[in-house]
Amino acid sequence: MLTLMDLDAAVTSARASFVAAHPEAATWSDRARRVQPGGNTRSVLHVDPFPIRVDRAEGKHLWDLDGHRYVDLLGNYTAGLLGHSPEPVLAAARAALESGWSLGAVHENEVRLAELIVERFPSLDQVRFTNSGTEANMMALAVATHHTGRRKVVVFRNGYHGGVLTFGAEPSPVTVPHDWVLCDFNDLDSVSAAFAEHGVEIAAVLVEPMQGSGGCIPGTPAFLAGLRSLCDDHGALLVFDEVMTSRFSTGGAQQLLGVQPDMTTLGKYLAGGLTFGAFGGRADVMANFDPAAGGTLAHAGTFNNNVASMAAGVAALTEVLSPELLDEVHARGERLRVRLNEAFAAAGLPMCATGVGSLMNVHGTAGPVGTAADLADQDDRLRELFYFHCLANGYYIARRGLIALSIEITDDDIDQFLDVVGSFGTDD
Structure with missing residues (x-):
């Protein structure tokens, strides 16, 4: 079980596991840094030690150069509402x-x-x-x-x-x-x-x-x-x-x-x-x-x-994008955010999710969160560990905790993701 005393060691271990599982991404990131400051041309994609490097996308999935497949729960930071190549x-x-x-x-x-x-x-x-x-x-x-x-x-x-x-x-x-x-x-x-x-x-x-x-x-x-x-x-x-x-x-x-x-x-x-x-x-x-x-x-x-x-x-x-489809993905996001907060509370983790509908963000604080001031003392190590935990289990979210559902995501995908959330802190 993850405790706050273990966080530094857990982050170090998670980064090491990520590096070992992504040698192609490491190679390309080294190449990128020689010709692109920060190794990218979109700063939000910067992640330490380096980001995954996507090879292709289809429907709700991404595949990286290291052969891993992910369910895309980030949706290009909200731009990908329709999924990949509708x-x-x-x-x-x-x-x-x-x-x-x-x-x-x-x-x-x-x-x-x-x-x-x-x-x-x-x-x-x-x-x-x-x-x-x-x-x-x-x-x-x-x-x-x-x-x-x-x-x-x-x-x-x-x-x-x-x-x-x-x-x-x-x-x-x-x-x-x-x-x-x-x-x-x-x-x-x-x-x-x-x-x-x-x-x-x-x-x-x-x-x-x-x-x-x-x-x-x-x-x-x-x-x-x-x-x-x-x-x-x-x-x-x-x-x-x-x-x-x-x-x-x-x-x-x-x-x-x-x-x-x-x-x-x-x-x-x-x-x-x-x-x-x-x-x-x-x-x-x-x-x-x-x-x-x-x-x-x-x-x-x-x-x-x-x-x-x-x-x-x-x-x-x-x-x-019919009204019915927008209502459906909005309601699915509402259900997910509620269940995420229930899962964090049940695990005794000082974490929460805020948002509306299909857009939400995981924070390293138990909340409540109503303004930026409420996030000043959050523990960012928890968000980093959550990010690596999701990647290791085949789900792509933002390092900062953002989740943006696409219309391709189903209730079954949500149930399986919540199983992954439920194991956070028990095997990290």
């Missing part, structure tokens, strides 16, 4: 590529996809496409500051809105230099104080309905509704970053919450797993991009309407 999406992307893939022109599928997305999200009168959620959030803030004529943007500690929009206690060194006002997530008083001090200068509040990268910490309904009221009272725009949370229902987290933002940013799975981002909102705000309406803003991007992503998005939304 046939309707693959067929649509192939057909689009066969007709030419670097057109430098507008085409039909971008209109079809825009119509589908506007139909799904009532807060969107109009939408524009980008290559990522990062770009979507940057463009949303650009139009928000332009539309309001203000410069300050309220964001939240522990928030993540893309590679150059990252916040801990302070903005990351790579974060773009907006005039940020940092507040505490799920603390409406801190936002009220910010508006009391800066109200006439605040252009927008940018918020995740659930802080995703920050540990799957849901915003409370009262907090998010309170942000809506504060923005209304002070003439600021409320921007929901639903790059992750739009999977919670056909109309995203905002539909479940009954809170309608002025702008919404999207990304990840909505193009079936291909490169994608989008931002949109009220017609009067989006008119800033419309020359016929007097708009003066430009929005560039060579691949914003790339044929593969547009075709894949149309297929995903018309042939795969």
Whole structure:
């Protein structure tokens, strides 16, 4: 049985076992470090001593170069909601590529996809496409500051809105230099104080309905509704970053919450797993991009309407992601999170899982977790051991504890994974 006194030795042993089982990954990681700083080009994939190196993927499975097969419970950090290579999406992307893939022109599928997305999200009168959620959030803030004529943007500690929009206690060194006002997530008083001090200068509040990268910490309904009221009272725009949370229902987290933002940013799975981002909102705000309406803003991007992503998005939304299917995977995730917490409690482990629906994060603390401050004293060794335990038993999750279910995951997969969870600490 694992005890807290044994954690350092257990981590050392788990790393050694991982290295011994992954010689090909070690070789490729050595090669990668010679030509890529950190051995990768996406920092979240960094893992000590090195990550697994995937050879191929199909359905719900990944195979690595060392011959191990994993049930993929990470779903490319939420982008892989549809699993690997869903046939309707693959067929649509192939057909689009066969007709030419670097057109430098507008085409039909971008209109079809825009119509589908506007139909799904009532807060969107109009939408524009980008290559990522990062770009979507940057463009949303650009139009928000332009539309309001203000410069300050309220964001939240522990928030993540893309590679150059990252916040801990302070903005990351790579974060773009907006005039940020940092507040505490799920603390409406801190936002009220910010508006009391800066109200006439605040252009927008940018918020995740659930802080995703920050540990799957849901915003409370009262907090998010309170942000809506504060923005209304002070003439600021409320921007929901639903790059992750739009999977919670056909109309995203905002539909479940009954809170309608002025702008919404999207990304990840909505193009079936291909490169994608989008931002949109009220017609009067989006008119800033419309020359016929007097708009003066430009929005560039060579691949914003790339044929593969547009075709894949149309297929995903018309042939795969029905409301019933989204409800099913959401409910499956709710059941898993409850059972994970029951398993940790039954084993006497100071661990918990937070999240909503098919997105959740395992933490090295018994909780409760309502803000980033509640994670300050968690034992990260427990998360590392849990990660290696899952890998050794054929389940792929994020090193930080993130789990993002795809539609390929079944109740049987969940039951078998919970058996693996139940053995954590008994054989590590």
